[in-house]
Amino acid sequence: MSNSVIVIGGGPAGLQAAATLGNFGLDVTLVEQHDVLGGAVAQHQYQVLMPDFSSGPALVARLAGAVQNNPHVTVVTSASIGAVEEDQEGFRVQLEGSHPHELQAQAVVLATGFDHFDPRRDGKYGYGLFPDVITGAELEEMFAKGPVRRPSNGEVPQSVAFIYCVGSRDRQVGNTYCSRVCCAVSAKQSIEIREQLPKARISMFYMDVRTYGLWEDTLYWRSQEESGVVYVKGRIAEVTQKAGQPVLKGEDTLVRGPFEWPFDLVVLAAGMEPSQGTRLLSQKFHVDLEPHGFVQQSEPMRNASLTSRPGVFVAGSASGPKAIEDAIAEGDVASLAVMQYLKTKVVV
Amino acid sequence: MAKGSGIIERSLLQDDQIMEEDNLVMDGIDISGRWNTMLKTRVHSERDLDSWDDVRASAIGESIDNCIQCGMCTAGCTVAHEVPGFNPRQFIYWVRVGRKDDLIKNADIIWRCVGCYICTNHCPKEVNTAEVIESIGQWLRKQVPEKMDQAYLANHEAYRHQLETYGRLSLPRLQAEFLSKLGRQKELFGPDLRQAAIRMLKDGRALKTLLIGRPRHWNRSRSVLMESGQT
C-alpha cells in the first residue's frame, strides 16, 4: 500500500497540512464537510486578518489553490466521516456524502477546528433578543457585505461597545480557558470601524487585555493611540434595552462604581469551543481529549501534533484556541510528524 | 475657620486627610493658626492580613481566593447601584490586600447587602460572593461592633438567638425580639403590625407559626452548629 494520508477539515490547518504532504509526494485525501474550503475564514468571510491586516479572501485562495492544483491531493467536499476501522494495514474510513466510498490510509490528521461559542447560552448579554447585539463573527460578515450599520434600523452607529470574554474564562458557562485571539481580533475590528466611522464612540469592556507577544503595540496600543478607542476595565453583568438601544450594566473597576451606558451597537467577542467535528472524530478515532474538550496533545514538548493514538495527528484549533498563523504552522508540524511516522513504520 | 481652609485646591482633599489643631505647641514653639495644617500621608504602609486569614478559613468565605476582580458582582448588584460605597468586589479586594482601615471605614455599609445572591449567580469564577460578603461583615462585627448601626446589630442578635432557641425563624417572633432589643416595642402594636396580626390570626397563620415547634433532635443540631461558630 502506498503512503496515504487522510486530512479531515479544510480550514487553514488542514489545507496547509494537505498541501505540504502532497508536495512531498504523499497520497493525500482532504475531507471537508462544507462545500467551501477555508474553514472559519471562508465561512464568516473575514476580509482583513489579524494581526497584519492582510486579506482573508487572498489567504483562502492561496491555501485552497495549493491543494486544488496539487496532483497528489484529492479534495472531497460536502462529505463526512462514517465508520472507522483500524487493522495492520492502517485505517479504513467510510466516506459519506454524494459519493460514498471507502478510504484507506496509514495516517490521519484531525484538523476539524473550532465552533464559535453561541451567546444564547449566556442569557445576560441579550443576544438573540436585541437586534443590535451581534457577535464578532457577525461583524466580520457585516464588513464583507458593506459598511457597518445597526441591524435594528440600518442607521450608522454613533457608539459601539465590545464585550470581551463572552463564553470564555467563565465557570458559569463551563469554559474556563481563554480563547486567545478575541482580544486582538476585537482591537483589529475597532480599528476597522474607526476607518469607516470617524466620529463613533468606541469602548472596549475587558477584564484583561491579552494582545500577547508582538500584538501589544501593533493592535492594542494602535487602537488607542491612532483610533481613539477607549478601554474600560470591568466585566459586563447584563445587557438590557431602553428606548431602542442596548444598555450595558457594568462596574468600572478602576474608578470603582457601577454604570449603565447605552450603545448603538454591541459586539460580543464570543470565544472558541471544540467544534462538533472535533468532538465526534475524537471519538471515532479514539483519541484522548484534554480537560476543556479539545484534542489532547500527548507530547507537546516533542511535536505539537502528536495525540494519544499513534497514526492519528492533530493540527490547528482542534487542539485549543489559536490564531490562523499558528493553525497554519501546525499544518506543517503535523506533516513532519506524519512523514516521520510513515518512515519508521515502513522500516519496522 | 473651616478645616483646611488655607489650602489651595482644598477640593482635592478629603476631610480625614487633614490634621489641624486650634492651638498647637511643638517643642515649646506655638504654631497655632493656619501654619499647623498638616496632611496625612497617602501612602499605605501597614498591611493587615488577618481579615483574609479569617474569611478564607470560614465556611462561607472560603471561595474568596477564586476572585479575579472582574467586577461582574458589583455590576449586577442590587445595592451597589443605590448605595454609594457599597461594592462587593471592593470589599473582597480590601480583604485580600490587607486594607483594614478601608474595611473599618465601611464597616457599616457592608451590612446594606440584601442577600439577593445575584452576585453569586453571575460570578464567572464561582465565588460565592454573597456569602463572602457576609463573612467579611461578620469579621467586621467582631472587630468593630461599635461601628455597626444598632439596628444591624440588633437584627443579627435576634436572628442568632431565635435560631439557637427554636431551630426555625418565625417572622412574628423575630420582629418582636428585634424591636424590643431596640426599645421600640411600641411599634409592635402600631396600626400596621396590628392589622397584620389580626389578619394572621383570622386565617390561622399565627397559630400555625407558633405551634410549629422545633426541628427533630434540634438540641443535637444546635450544639454542632454553635460549636462550629459559624452562626
Ligand SMILES: Cc1cc2nc3c(=O)[nH]c(=O)nc-3n(C[C@H](O)[C@H](O)[C@H](O)COP(=O)(O)OP(=O)(O)OC[C@H]3O[C@@H](n4cnc5c(N)ncnc54)[C@H](O)[C@@H]3O)c2cc1C
Ligand atoms: C470572530 C473571529 C475572528 C477571527 N479572526 C482572526 C484573524 O483575523 N486572524 C487570526 O489569526 N485568527 C482569527 N481567528 C481565529 C481563526 O478563525 C482560527 O485560528 C482558524 O480558523 C483556525 O483554523 P483551523 O483550520 O484550525 O479551524 P477552522 O477554521 O475551524 O476549520 C476547520 C474546518 O474543519 C471542517 N470540519 C469540522 N468537522 C468536520 C468533519 N467532521 N468532517 C469534515 N470536516 C470537518 C470545518 O467545516 C472547517 O472547514 C478568528 C476567530 C474568531 C472567532
Ligand code: SF4
Ligand atoms: S483573548 Fe481576550 S477576550 Fe478572548 S477570552 Fe482571552 S482575555 Fe477574553
Ligand code: SF4
Ligand atoms: S464576580 Fe466573582 S470574580 Fe468577579 S469580582 Fe466579583 S467575586 Fe470576584
Ligand code: SF4
Ligand atoms: S447578595 Fe448582596 S452583594 Fe450580592 S448582589 Fe445582592 S446585595 Fe449585592
